[in-house]
Amino acid sequence: MTADPLRIGNASGFYGDRFDALREMLTGGALDVLTGDYLAELTMLILGRDRLKDPAAGYARTFLRQLEECLGLARERGVRIVTNAGGLNPAGLAERVRELAGRLGLPVRVAHVEGDDLTAGLPGILGADRAPAGVLAAHAYLGGFGIAECLRAGADVVITGRVTDAALVTGPAAAHFGWWPGESRPPGGPGTHGTDPAPGQDGGPAWYDRLAGAVVAGHLLECGAQVTGGNYAFFTDHPLDRLRHPGFPVAEIHADGSCVITKHPGTGGVVDVGTVTAQLLYETAGARYAGPDVTARLDTVRLRQDGPDRVRVEGVRGEAPPPTLKVGLNRLGGFRNEVTFVLTGLDIERKAELVRQQMEDALKSAGRIPREVRWDLVRTDRPDAGTEETASALLRLVVRDADPQVVGRAFSGAAVELALAGYPGFHVLAPPGKGAPYGVFEAAYVPRTAVEHVAVLHDGRRVPVPGPQDTRDLEDVPEPPLPPPLPPGPVRRAPLGLVAGARSGDKGGDANVGVWARTDDAWRWLARELTADRFRELIPESRTLPVTRHVLPHLRALNFVVGSILGEGVAAQHRFDPQAKALGEWLRSRHLDIPEALL
Numbered sequence: 001m002t003a004d005p006l007r008i009g010n011a012s013g014f015y016g017d018r019f020d021a022l023r024e025m026l027t028g029g030a031l032d033v034l035t036g037d038y039l040a041e042l043t044m045l046i047l048g049r050d051r052l053k054d055p056a057a058g059y060a061r062t063f064l065r066q067l068e069e070c071l072g073l074a075r076e077r078g079v080r081i082v083t084n085a086g087g088l089n090p091a092g093l094a095e096r097v098r099e100l101a102g103r104l105g106l107p108v109r110v111a112h113v114e115g116d117d118l119t120a121g122l123p124g125i126l127g128a129d130r131a132p133a134g135v136l137a138a139h140a141y142l143g144g145f146g147i148a149e150c151l152r153a154g155a156d157v158v159i160t161g162r163v164t165d166a167a168l169v170t171g172p173a174a175a176h177f178g179w180w181p182g183e184s185r186p187p188g189g190p191g192t193h194g195t196d197p198a199p200g201q202d203g204g205p206a207w208y209d210r211l212a213g214a215v216v217a218g219h220l221l222e223c224g225a226q227v228t229g230g231n232y233a234f235f236t237d238h239p240l241d242r243l244r245h246p247g248f249p250v251a252e253i254h255a256d257g258s259c260v261i262t263k264h265p266g267t268g269g270v271v272d273v274g275t276v277t278a279q280l281l282y283e284t285a286g287a288r289y290a291g292p293d294v295t296a297r298l299d300t301v302r303l304r305q306d307g308p309d310r311v312r313v314e315g316v317r318g319e320a321p322p323p324t325l326k327v328g329l330n331r332l333g334g335f336r337n338e339v340t341f342v343l344t345g346l347d348i349e350r351k352a353e354l355v356r357q358q359m360e361d362a363l364k365s366a367g368r369i370p371r372e373v374r375w376d377l378v379r380t381d382r383p384d385a386g387t388e389e390t391a392s393a394l395l396r397l398v399v400r401d402a403d404p405q406v407v408g409r410a411f412s413g414a415a416v417e418l419a420l421a422g423y424p425g426f427h428v429l430a431p432p433g434k435g436a437p438y439g440v441f442e443a444a445y446v447p448r449t450a451v452e453h454v455a456v457l458h459d460g461r462r463v464p465v466p467g468p469q470d471t472r473d474l475e476d477v478p479e480p481p482l483p484p485p486l487p488p489g490p491v492r493r494a495p496l497g498l499v500a501g502a503r504s505g506d507k508g509g510d511a512n513v514g515v516w517a518r519t520d521d522a523w524r525w526l527a528r529e530l531t532a533d534r535f536r537e538l539i540p541e542s543r544t545l546p547v548t549r550h551v552l553p554h555l556r557a558l559n560f561v562v563g564s565i566l567g568e569g570v571a572a573q574h575r576f577d578p579q580a581k582a583l584g585e586w587l588r589s590r591h592l593d594i595p596e597a598l599l
Contacts, residue, residue, distance in 0.1 A: 006176040008169055008217075009250040009264075012036035012083075013224030015043045015060050021224070021248050022066040026073045028247065028264030032176070034074065035168040036063060036083035037222045041508065042570045044162065045330040045439035047087040048136035058088035064096055068104075071097075075106050075156065082147055082168050086112060086159040088137055091456070094159045109458035111150035112159040115451055115465075116140045118327060125450045132442065137330045140451045143292035143321075144214075145181050146465045147171025149455035153463075162328065164291050166218030169251065173214040177255050179207060181293060181468050212296035212318025213257020215289065220261050220279050220313070221249050226503075227261060227279040228269035231581075233501035233588060234518075238270050246270075258314040260306055271309040274501060274518065277555055281514025283505040285561050286550040287477035288319070292326075293468065295319040299477060299552050315554075323471035324445040333440035333568055334371070334400055337407040339415045339432040341395040344381070344425045348393045351423035352377050355395065358422060362414035368406045370399035376576060394429070398573070400438070407435040439571030441508050479551050483524045490596045496538075497588025499598045500526055504584035509566045511580035513587060516557035522598050523556035529592065535560055538590040539583070541575075 009031045011021040015038040018024075025034055038060040051058035063085035074081055086093045094112040101108040119138045123131040139162035148171045150158045158171070173179065220227050225246040229235065235243055247267025252260040261276055263269060280301065287299035295318065302315040343351045356375060363369050378394040385391035397415075399407045412432040419426055453465040499522045504513040515530060517523040532547045539562070546563035562583075567574025577583065 003177075003255050006033065006173055006253045007031050007250060008033040008035065008172055008221070008253060009248060010035045010037065010168075010221040010224055011248055012038055012063075013222065013226065014038065014040055015046070015062065017224055019062065019066060022070045023073070024267070025248055025264070026070055026077060026079060028267060029250070031077070031079045031250070033080050033082060033172040035172075035221065036081070036085055037165050037168060037224075038063060038083065038085045039087060039162060041328060041330070041441045041506075042439070044087065044137050044139065044328060045441070045571050048330055051088055052136070056089070056092055059090070059093035059096075060085035060087055064093070064100065067097065068100060071101060071108060072104060072106055075108060080151065080156055080158075080172070082151075082158045082160075082172055084160045084163055084168060086161045088117065088139070088161060090114065090159045090161040094456075097157055097159065108156045109154055110157045110159065111153065111155035111458045112456050113142065113146035113150065113161065113163065113454070114456055115146070115453040116142050116162040118446070118451070125446050126444060132329060132331055135329050135331045136439075137328075139328055140446065141292060141326045141328065142451070142453050143167050143181075144169070144171030144174055145293065146453050146455040148174035148179075149463050149465060150457060151175035153457045153459075155458050165222035166215045166291060167293075169218030169221055169253070170211060170214040170293060173217075173253050174211070177210070179211060181466055208294050208318030208320065209316060210255070210257035210318070211294040213259065213313070213316040214253060215291055215294060215296040215318075216280070216298075216301055216313055216316050217251040217253055217259040217261070219284070219289070220276060221251055223279060223282065224248050225269060226282065227275055228263050228271055229275055230269070231503065232275055232278060233497065233503065233585070234274055242268055242270060244268060257316060258312065260310050260312050262310045271311055273303045273305055273311055276303055276311045276313070277516050277557065278501060278503040278514070280555065281516065281557055281559055282503050283507055283512050284514070285507075285512060285548075285559060287552065288474055290322050290474055292321055294321050295472065295474070299480070299554065302554055320470040320472040321468055322474050323448065325448055325451055327444045327446055329442040329444055331440050331442075332437050333572055334402045334438060335404040335407050335435045336398065336400045336438045336573065337411050337432050337435040338396065338398040339412075340429040341397070342392050342425075342427050342429060343395055343423065344388060344392040348379065348381060352395050354423050355418065358418055359397065359414055362417070363410065366410045366414065368410035370401040370406050370411070372400040374398045378576070396576070400572075404435050409434065411435070438573065439569070441569035441571065443508055480553050482527045482551070483520070483553070485528055486521060486524050486595055486597070491593040492596050492599055493591050494594045494599060495589050496530075496592055496594075497585075499594060500530075500588065502584030502588050504580045504582070506566055506570055506579040508569050509564050511562045511565045511583055513560040513562065513580075513584045514557060515560070515584070515587070516555060518556070520556070523553075525595055525598060526556075526558065527551065527553075530558055532560070535587070538587055538592075541565060
C-alpha cells in the first residue's frame, strides 16, 4: 500500500490494435503498470470459433508475439503487465507466457484470473427455458479484485479472461492503494477504507468514490488512442502531422480516485478536455455506469485542463454495485451472404427495382427464400459525372437464414445468372460467396453467487475473491434541470457539427451516441434543441425505434441510446456501419437552424 500516484498506461484497445504500441509505451516514459485490452463483444465470438477448432486456443495470439519482443524490457524497467488477452483461455495463455519467459531466461511471475466462464453451466444458472441454444461462449464480466490479489502476491504479469475493461485499471489501483471490496478486507490487514471514517461525497462510504474514480480512469484508457486524439470529432483543430501517429494514454491515479489523463512526452496526438469528454461518453448510457465492484456516477465527473496534454478528472462519486453480474452470450445466429450491385448512369431507381424483382423471382423459383432479406440503395452517383465511379450507385442485398443452403449456392447462383439478363451495365463489386456463419451477442444477468471469482497466483495457489457486501439495484437518475435558453436571435441553417462534437459505438444491438458542446452558450442551445424526438428526425433509421436521452450537465453533454438499430449486434452485420462507429458523425453532418451567435 502506498500513497504515491500510480502511473498506468494502456497499449491495446482491441484485438488487432497497433502492434508496436507495447514497445512504445515501455520505452516512451515512466510507468508502474501497462495494460492491454483485447476483448470486444465480437472478439469473444472469434475466439469461441477458434477454440472449436483447437481446444488449446481461445486467447489473443498477438499478445504473445508482442510480449516476445518486450517481456525483457518490462522486467528491466519494473513495469507490471495486466491484460485480458486470455480471452476464453486465460490459464492457457498464462502457461504460454511462462514458457516464453523460460525460453528467454527471465524470472517472471505469471498469475491469472478465473471464474468468468459460465458456458457449461449456463442452463443450470439461467434455467433450461431461458438459456439460448448454441451458445459458443458465456462469460461473466468480473471486476478488478482478482487482478489485485495477483499483484499483491507479487505477479509480474496478470492474465485475465472476461473482466470489465475498467477492471484492468481498478485492479492495479486496488493493489497499489490497499483497497478491498467493501468491508471484506482481512482483519488487521492492509487497506484504507476499513478504518477510514470519512464519508464519500454523497455521504456514503468513501471507498466507493475512490473506486469509481478508478473505474472512470479505466474507461478513459480502455480504447487506447481514442482518448489521445484518435476518432476525434474536432480533429481539424489540430495539425494533421500531430494526429498521424497518436501516442497511447497514461493515467496518473491518486489515492482519492482522482487522476490525470496524459501521454508520454513527445508522442503524437493530443489530450484535452474535448478528447477526454469524447471517450468518457463512448459506449455508455445514463448517469449510472454500473460495474461488478462499484457503480460510477458519470453525472458527477468534472474535467479541467491541467497543462499541455494533461486533463484532470475529479469529483467522481460511487455507489454500491448492482446485485447481479452481466454475462455476455455469444452464439451462432445462422448464415448470411451478400452481393452489391453497381448501378451506373441514368434510371438508377428503375434499375434497382428491376434487379430486386429478378432476384425475388429467382429465389422463389428455386424454393429458397431466405428468412431475412434486406436491400439498401446507396446513392453515391452524381449527374454528369466525370468518372464512371462517381456516376454509379450501390445496391446492397444481404440475406440471412438458419439453413446455409438457402443463402449459399441458390443465392449466389441467382445473382450471377443475371449478368447478361439484367439492367444495362450490370456488374457487382465482387461475386457472392458460399455464405458464412454469423454471430449474435446477447447480455444476460446472473446472481453473483453463480460466479466463482478466483485469483490463481503465480505459485499456483487459488484464492477466492469476495464480492462486495453491499449491493444496490440500479435506478434511473432524474433528469437534471436544463440550462436557461439562449435569448432569441437570428438563426442559420448549418450542420450540427459546427457547434457540437459526437462519438458513437455499439452495445449489443443498441447504439450509443454521445454529443457534447464546447461552450456554455452552445450547451444552452444543444440541451434544449437536441431532444429524443429531434434525434429521430435527424436520423431516419431511428424513427420507429426507442431513443433514450440522458443529460450530463457537468460535461455539457447528452447521451442517446438507440434501441435495436444494430439488429442482433456487430457480428450479424445488420447495417452498413455494423458497430455504429460513424453514427455520431452522420448526426453532426445533419442541418438544423442554429443561432448565428454560435456560428
